[in-house]
Amino acid sequence: MPESAAEAIARTGSPVELLRNAQARPTIFPVTPEFTNWRSEQLSWRTSVALLDQSHHMTDLFISGPDALRLLSDTGVNSFANFGVDKAKQFVAVNHEGYLIGDAILFHLEEEVFDLVGWFMVLDWVQYIGETGDYDVTFERDANSLMREPGVPPKLYRYELQGPNALALMEKLTGAPVPATKFFHMATFTIDGLEVRSLRHGMAGQPGFELFGPWDEGEQVRNAIIAAGEEFDLVLVGAKAYSSANLESAWVPSPLPAIFTGAGSADYLQWLPATRVGSLAGSFTSDDIEDYYLTPYDLGYGRSVAFDHDFIGRAALEQHAAGELRTKVTLVWDPEDLSAAQRTLYEPGTPAKYIDFPKARYGVYQVDRVLADGVDVGVSHDAGYITGEQVFASLASLDAAHAEPGTEVVVVWGEEPNSTKPAVEPHRQIEIRATVYPAPYSSFARENYRKN
Incomplete structure (x- = not known):
């Protein structure tokens, strides 16, 4: 059996000791680092249009079943009123004491089928609550390409088009005006004869589209984008530039999850593999792991909090x-x-x-x-x-x-x-x-x- 997070903490003496001296190699985005240079690539989503490959660095957790929406409502601080098919949201979860577990993007793909995409921290939490609670749900995890079994491809390709020329490029790709789609709503297009789903997105304030579909169709879609993008000054963006994009949109990608103390934490840490606890860096030091905890408000997620439903940590979060x-x-x-x-x-x-x-x-x-x-x-x-x-x-x-x-x-x-x-x-x-x-x-x- 792989070592659990609880066993790793017992072996090292404390959560802080485990995280601060974690021997995992530095986190990378497992795609081409630079196609040209990261400076020019950074500029592309401001000046023309950028193509970013999101297929490899995030994990997908597919959640399906009659109780899938109830599970998400029970674990998310967000409102799920009117959260229908073809909508998405930034999903935020807290622990029983109201401290942040993490956030991810939640796609409502079809009735009773959702895709939670992001860092593993919040995905693990939702899966644990679903597996150990009274929920009629099933999970399918598609880990990122660093954690996936060698030789196994992703389930989905996921590309992002961002920049002032993104809309014109999409219209050329689809051969028709792009219908008005609200922010974080989805639409379906045809590109080079293939059905492609799209999330209306944005990065650094620029118009954008997140395109996704079956992995085996990804290369054909990518080639079509590159061919059509030439007249719009399309720039391929590598991992170095893409990893810095969050600084412009002010998204903090991986806050330390509040999973090491509090109600239910002992059982959760026994369930959680030690390989998914992460590593801690920086000048702030304390022997008390709770000193590293954040609330959603610390990261500007107050706009996502909705006290219109019961969820784990609600009473504490209200305080x-x-x-x-x-x-x-x-x-x-x-x-x-x-x-x-x-x-x-x-x-x-x-x-x-x-x-x-x-x-x-x-x-x-x-x-x-x-x-x-x-x-x-x-x-x-x-x-x-x-x-x-x-x-x-x-x-x-x-x-x-x-x-x-x-x-x-x-x-x-x-x-x-x-x-x-x-x-x-x-x-x-x-x-x-x-x-x-x-x-x-x-x-x-x-x-x-x-x-x-």
């Missing part, structure tokens, strides 16, 4: 909502301090922690301290470079008193002491000044994406 809340912001790192950190690589002595481009995250869960006048005022999550803005930025959750745009704070970068994760080299901690900006950082994205 969180009535308390002091943190605000999700963008932190723009000071160019001089950032340059000084990079310059330590060329100077005598122990350098700063290496800052990778375009994404600097070196664990599944990145949690860095944010200070104001030497006092902790929040945490910084994902960090990286945005070519279109020419800034290095991170997404952060800050106390309301320090979340106003223009506020000056300090990000502590690097671990002390250094952990033993494979991605961590000997280094020293440094402080990097940063300025608070809204999330998303781009005014275009704020006005054209978040309003949806």
Whole structure:
């Protein structure tokens, strides 16, 4: 039997010890890193149209049966009123104490059939609740290409078209005007003789479409997109650029899930394979795993919370909502301090922690301290470079008193002491000044994406 998360925690001594020194290799997107260069590829979803391959890096959990919708309603903070076929939503789940488990995209494919797509954290939780509760449901898991059995292809291809030329390209591909489709609603098109389902999507405020269908039809659809896209300056986007796209839409992709303590956690950790607990990186340190927990409000998911139904953690979440809340912001790192950190690589002595481009995250869960006048005022999550803005930025959750745009704070970068994760080299901690900006950082994205 594979080692369970509970057994791994007992072996290492604590959840924090297990996560901080996890020996898993750094997370990658298992697709071509760059087709040209990640800077030009980043710009493409702003200036022309980008083709991104989402087929390999996320997990699909297909949930079907008479109780599928009830299970999702019982585990999701979202409202499921009027959630019919051909609709999708950002599904958010919390534990019994109202702390965030994670989020994923939920597709309502057909009556009693749903596809929950995203990181494994929230998918595992929903599957566990379904398998151990009184639900008439079945699950089919299509793991990402790093976790799937070797030689087994994905069940679905999934492509994303994003950018100001996406609509014109879709109309050429389908040979007809694209019907008006609301944000996060689905439609069906014919491309090169094949039926293709599409989710009306958007990234960094730009128009977009997420196209999906059976894996064995994916190459034909991709070839048709590339051929039709030539006149619209279609750009193939690799893993490096795509991994940084969330910085523009202000989505935090992998917050640490609140699964290690609380009601039912012991049984859940015994069920959960140790290979799916993740890794913890960053300058924030505490022996208490609960100090790393977040609420949905910390990540700007308050708009998704609907107290119109009973769900796991509802009462606790109502208490969180009535308390002091943190605000999700963008932190723009000071160019001089950032340059000084990079310059330590060329100077005598122990350098700063290496800052990778375009994404600097070196664990599944990145949690860095944010200070104001030497006092902790929040945490910084994902960090990286945005070519279109020419800034290095991170997404952060800050106390309301320090979340106003223009506020000056300090990000502590690097671990002390250094952990033993494979991605961590000997280094020293440094402080990097940063300025608070809204999330998303781009005014275009704020006005054209978040309003949806």
